[in-house]
Amino acid sequence: MATADKTDATPALVTARASRVRSPQLSQSASRLIGRIVTYTLLTIGAIIMLFPILWMFTASLKPEWQILAQPPIWIPSEWIHVQAGDTAQELPLYAVVDSATGERQEVIRIGSRRYTTALEITRLTEVLSVPADELSATTATDVDGVIFNVRQWQAGDGSTIEVVALARDGDNLIVAPVETLRPISSELPLAVVNAGSRAEYEINGITFRGRELDDGRIVVPLGPESELTVVAPDEIAADARLVAADMIEQDGFAPVGNTEVQQYRIIDGPEDEHYVLLTSEAWQPVMDLETLKENAFVVPNSELSGDDSVMFSDDILLPVRTLERDGETQSVVVLLARSAQSLVIPREQADSLRLVPTAKLALPFVHTMDGFAVRYKDNFVQGGERKDVAIVGERRNMALITPLEHIARAFDVEPAALSPVLVPRLHFENYIDALSRDLGGATFFTFFLNSAIVVILNLLGHFLSVTVVAYGFARLRAPGKDFLFMLLLATMMLPFPVMLIPTFEIFQRLNMINTLWPLFIRSFFGNAFLIFLLRQFYTTIPVEMEEAARIDGASTAQVLWHVMLPLSKPALATIGIFTFWWSWNSFFEPFVYISSVKNFTVSLGLAFFQGQYTTSYHLLMSASMVAILPIIVIFFFAQRYFIEGIQLSGLKG
Amino acid sequence: MTLLTKRFARMSPAARREALTFYVCILPWLLGFIIFVAYPMFRSLYLSFTNYQIGRTPIWIGMANFERLVRDGNFWQSLKVTALYTLGSVPGSTILAIGIAMLLAQKVRFVSVWRTIYFLPSVVSAVAVAVLWSYVFNPEYGLINSLLALVGIKGPGWVTSEDWALPSLIIMSWWVIGGQIVIYLAGLKNIPNEFYEVADIDGAGPWTKFWRITVPMLSPTIFFNLVIGFIGALQVFEGPWILSGGRGGPNRATLTYMMNLYKQGFELGSLGYASALAWVLFVIIIILTALIIRSSSFWVYYEAKR
Incomplete structure (x- = not known):
């Protein structure tokens, strides 16, 4: 064995020696070695196929949701590093880009994108051809010295193939020009620049080309294809970012930045020379800490409120501040939520925790009720590394996240594909908490676990009580008709269950057991053909003499069973227990037929239901699946032997 | 049945007791077999010739289900x-x-x-x-x-x-x-x-x-x-x-x-x-x-x- 080991490790050496000596024994050992290598290779490939999906499930269960959707896949569960934008609740994702020239890696933030198109300076074009459309191939985007053309192949009359680009349509014909004539008079221009030009027409050989006249007087025809470049800037720009209402800024031309241009903005009524770059423009929602709201907010009739509605809490947050008159005292309050007759208000001095957060971060809110007022809230909202429940109040508003222009001197544009998220590995165990605590209509996964545990325990009890006794009868006792009954027992193992399904459903219906756990365990008290067979086979291997000794001492059948047979049958009993656990834990069809309310679901049923609810939330689905299979996997690892032995017995009859 | 009783009559008391014990031992399985295997099999054969909606009583309709099946x-x-x-x-x-x-x-x-x-x-x-x-x-x-x-x-x-x-x-x-x-x-x-x-x-x-x-x-x-x-x-x-x-x-x-x-x-x-x-x-x-x-x-x- 040891030598075999050595040859495994050094295949090259052995084959070399074998070929030199050419003795028949050695060549035989060489072929045996090749055989071993092939064996292990195939086994390893097979093992990878078996394990990879399970590993994939495990890693997916620990990934954040965005990573599930990432293409190409990110194999290791990771956190995407975000940079806080100024002192706002927005966090901007950090990307890494590698400079292709210097190989230097830089961490950047996206500040926008630029679309480019291939533009042809039509006035410099001299020669065009009119070609029937069916003589041309489909287009392929081809890079010709830095300019991308939609190139088509044209079979010219003389049999040669010419690469052309279609410029316009002329009835059934296309107006084309050879690529090489177009290249010197075409360039990649920003789409915004092309579209900003005024419409212009130009005629060559009686064919009208529609184009745009640019600011510099050139007339260009956009040929496509459009390409997109992402404009990025070093991450410092996030530090000075600030939030303004979206309607408070206006576009003010383009600013050249690095090798690109960005749209610049100025604040309406602000200084003329202060320019900004827009980072994001989206809806922001006022929120406040749920705890503060619960403690300090109260409901008042609108009749007790006075004062001007237009007074706002702050520049950014659109909440009315009004005066509350009560018992002769007046108080300034912020109206958090208003209805026709009543409002939910909070004293102005308690409203410190009011702030804006991007609406996108408030998905899937819960509802908390205060004196009949429904307040929506987001649980575990993360801001600045702190988790808090936040109440959603007031109305959302479009806000612009802007940063001063002077900070982006080092901005540049890159291919979107060149950007990769900046990641640090982190296992998102919170997926498990999330999946297990999801309310699935009156129950969570814990309920399903409890139900499955009850079913498993009662099945174990049922099988141990029935199978041990029935198997003893078949193994040891003689009676007329026994052989026939044993054949009957074996035959039932092969019976397809559908043929019994509907009457069995009827029986449980008559017993009022539908939608209870009863149908899932009650039959185990009547034994199970396979387990009876399994234990009977084991019993017959126990020497009869041991039993007879007890009989002579006056033991009854029950005593023999309890004191002699069962203690000697521990391995078989373990197999029975494990099979019972295995089947009832994994069982799906029967619970599916008999159980309809979620609170009675077993784990398998609950998992299927969960899958129906969260079809593509794979991070949660995989967490739930992991938890559902964990008990049986653990048992399998500790008691593999009994699985294997039971399976072998089931398959090697004859 | 008569064959069984005849065999019983010919048995010794000890053998008879052993046979009885056998039947007692396998009784759970036999009951389960009758209630959850044998009866349902015949019952579903009968039901297959009926129109039986959940919660109603089955009505005999002969081969209609099988004729429907061929056209389904x-x-x-x-x-x-x-x-x-x-x-x-x-x-x-x-x-x-x-x-x-x-x-x-x-x-x-x-x-x-x-x-x-x-x-x-x-x-x-x-x-x-x-x-x-x-x-x-x-x-x-x-x-x-x-x-x-x-x-x-x-x-x-x-x-x-x-x-x-x-x-x-x-x-x-x-x-x-x-x-x-x-x-x-x-x-x-x-x-x-x-x-x-x-x-x-x-x-x-x-x-x-x-x-x-x-x-x-x-x-x-x-x-x-x-x-x-x-x-x-x-x-x-x-x-x-x-x-x-x-x-x-x-x-x-x-x-x-x-x-x-x-x-x-x-x-x-x-x-x-x-x-x-x-x-x-x-x-x-x-x-x-x-x-x-x-x-x-x-x-x-x-x-x-x-």
């Missing part, structure tokens, strides 16, 4: 889907399982570790397997298409595509062959090594040894597993149900026999018609099993009883 497009579609699934799943998994078992029988090291790995997918529930594969098969960010994309191949839509949905189910079934591997491995270990040694002396190559020794000696095991495999595949439910979201789609491409039966019986509430479907399946299984047993005399080798 869903029945023929489900039969076709199930037949194709069975023909893909059973032979494929048998060949794979025998292949892997033969590799493991080559005196490899750490057999138990390999066996554990290959058995792992078979330990978890069919539901968990299907949920996992619904992710693996996802056309956009599933494991298979992600790996294919890495080598520049655009993978098919798998379970979302009418052409690929059933092959997807078959591929998934090939993943769950741990039980068969264990059985075949045990069967291979039962083949006496002398057979191979004698063959070596006669100069037989590996191919000859496989067809002349391994296959004949393993044939009873293969035979038994084929029967079990066919019976199981004809009743497949969980995988297609989960992967198609309970619809059997796309366009009934994964509507298996049991899914159709469940839908007719428990979604539409036609228990009588569902019973007829169940009996047709039962008869198909009996015929198929009989055919395999008949054919077995040609290819299954049984050692002479010693």
Whole structure:
């Protein structure tokens, strides 16, 4: 064995020696070695196929949701590093880009994108051809010295193939020009620049080309294809970012930045020379800490409120501040939520925790009720590394996240594909908490676990009580008709269950057991053909003499069973227990037929239901699946032997 | 019955007591057999000739259910889907399982570790397997298409595509062959090594040894597993149900026999018609099993009883 080991490790050496000596024994050992290598290779490939999906499930269960959707896949569960934008609740994702020239890696933030198109300076074009459309191939985007053309192949009359680009349509014909004539008079221009030009027409050989006249007087025809470049800037720009209402800024031309241009903005009524770059423009929602709201907010009739509605809490947050008159005292309050007759208000001095957060971060809110007022809230909202429940109040508003222009001197544009998220590995165990605590209509996964545990325990009890006794009868006792009954027992193992399904459903219906756990365990008290067979086979291997000794001492059948047979049958009993656990834990069809309310679901049923609810939330689905299979996997690892032995017995009859 | 009582009369008191004890011992199973096996079988045969809606009383309608079945497009579609699934799943998994078992029988090291790995997918529930594969098969960010994309191949839509949905189910079934591997491995270990040694002396190559020794000696095991495999595949439910979201789609491409039966019986509430479907399946299984047993005399080798 040891030598075999050595040859495994050094295949090259052995084959070399074998070929030199050419003795028949050695060549035989060489072929045996090749055989071993092939064996292990195939086994390893097979093992990878078996394990990879399970590993994939495990890693997916620990990934954040965005990573599930990432293409190409990110194999290791990771956190995407975000940079806080100024002192706002927005966090901007950090990307890494590698400079292709210097190989230097830089961490950047996206500040926008630029679309480019291939533009042809039509006035410099001299020669065009009119070609029937069916003589041309489909287009392929081809890079010709830095300019991308939609190139088509044209079979010219003389049999040669010419690469052309279609410029316009002329009835059934296309107006084309050879690529090489177009290249010197075409360039990649920003789409915004092309579209900003005024419409212009130009005629060559009686064919009208529609184009745009640019600011510099050139007339260009956009040929496509459009390409997109992402404009990025070093991450410092996030530090000075600030939030303004979206309607408070206006576009003010383009600013050249690095090798690109960005749209610049100025604040309406602000200084003329202060320019900004827009980072994001989206809806922001006022929120406040749920705890503060619960403690300090109260409901008042609108009749007790006075004062001007237009007074706002702050520049950014659109909440009315009004005066509350009560018992002769007046108080300034912020109206958090208003209805026709009543409002939910909070004293102005308690409203410190009011702030804006991007609406996108408030998905899937819960509802908390205060004196009949429904307040929506987001649980575990993360801001600045702190988790808090936040109440959603007031109305959302479009806000612009802007940063001063002077900070982006080092901005540049890159291919979107060149950007990769900046990641640090982190296992998102919170997926498990999330999946297990999801309310699935009156129950969570814990309920399903409890139900499955009850079913498993009662099945174990049922099988141990029935199978041990029935198997003893078949193994040891003689009676007329026994052989026939044993054949009957074996035959039932092969019976397809559908043929019994509907009457069995009827029986449980008559017993009022539908939608209870009863149908899932009650039959185990009547034994199970396979387990009876399994234990009977084991019993017959126990020497009869041991039993007879007890009989002579006056033991009854029950005593023999309890004191002699069962203690000697521990391995078989373990197999029975494990099979019972295995089947009832994994069982799906029967619970599916008999159980309809979620609170009675077993784990398998609950998992299927969960899958129906969260079809593509794979991070949660995989967490739930992991938890559902964990008990049986653990048992399998500790008691593999009994699985294997039971399976072998089931398959090697004859 | 009279035969039984006669035999009882001829027995000694001790033997009679032993026989009585036997009947007491097996009573739980016998009761269970009568209530949950024998009675339901006859009952469902009766119900298959009735119009029986959930919660109503069955009304005898003769052959009407079977006539309806012949005209039912869903029945023929489900039969076709199930037949194709069975023909893909059973032979494929048998060949794979025998292949892997033969590799493991080559005196490899750490057999138990390999066996554990290959058995792992078979330990978890069919539901968990299907949920996992619904992710693996996802056309956009599933494991298979992600790996294919890495080598520049655009993978098919798998379970979302009418052409690929059933092959997807078959591929998934090939993943769950741990039980068969264990059985075949045990069967291979039962083949006496002398057979191979004698063959070596006669100069037989590996191919000859496989067809002349391994296959004949393993044939009873293969035979038994084929029967079990066919019976199981004809009743497949969980995988297609989960992967198609309970619809059997796309366009009934994964509507298996049991899914159709469940839908007719428990979604539409036609228990009588569902019973007829169940009996047709039962008869198909009996015929198929009989055919395999008949054919077995040609290819299954049984050692002479010693």
